Amino acid sequence: MNPVTKIGSENYSGTSGKSSFVNSLETDLFDLNPNANFVVLSFNYEMLSSRQVGRKLSSKLNKTTRELYSGDVNNKLGNEDLNKVMEKVEDIKKYDIYYVDVPGNVEDIRRTIMSFSEEEFVKGKWLIIILDHTLLTKGKTGSSERETLFDLERMFMEVKKYSRNTILQISQMNRDIEDKDRISNSSMHFPMRKDIFGGDSIFQASDYVMVIHRPELLGIRVYGLNAWPTENYIYLHLLKKK
Helix, strand or coil: CCEEEECCHHHCCCCCCHHHHHHHHHHHHHHHCCCCCEEEEEEECCCCHHHHHHHHHHHHHCCCHHHHHCCCHHHCCCHHHHHHHHHHHHHHHCCCEEEECCCCEHHHHHHHHHHHHCCCCCCCCEEEEEEECHHHCECCCCCCHHHHHHHHHHHHHHHHHHCCEEEEEECCECHHHHCHHHHHCHHHCCCCHHHECCHHHHHHHCCCEEEEECHHHHCCCEECCCCEECCCEEEEEEEECC
């Protein structure tokens, strides 16, 4: 696939940016569909919701989060910047997004979704459920991460049947993609199903599976058989589609 985007290294956190990608998608859903009738329930286990709002402001103001949060005397926001911040804050307040910051187990997530779906302000709307990320879901005593992930995917498959919703869940890659033999072999650069932790469960439950990859972080200078560039590039691979 072609690169999704080129990024400025001074603005990038140093990871593949899966949380940032979903945060941008969440915002774009509202900005690009102003007349659509939906609400977002976001289980934000990776990062506090306040930080996610900061990322939204960063995107809208074209400033890094470091610039927004800085109290440095030489790098303070001016009055004009602060006025723009307040203006964008008012825009963000209009988004129908509800965050859950405290991690729970599979049953906690199920109960929260079902209870939220019964709220009057949600009835009649399409519900978009976001989980960031799967491995931060609490497991039963004595259960492994894979067992918890299996239970989570089974629960999501059940939830899909009983309400009008779309579920977006973020997972992570295992260490296989960092293998030196793969890095040195351009035909093995691209992510595969086995590279996703608990890939079997996720593939069974999902209609679409996408992987965000930044090969530059693995020391790869040219990517794949077509020798695509890697410096400040993020690639998006579609591994499954319905």
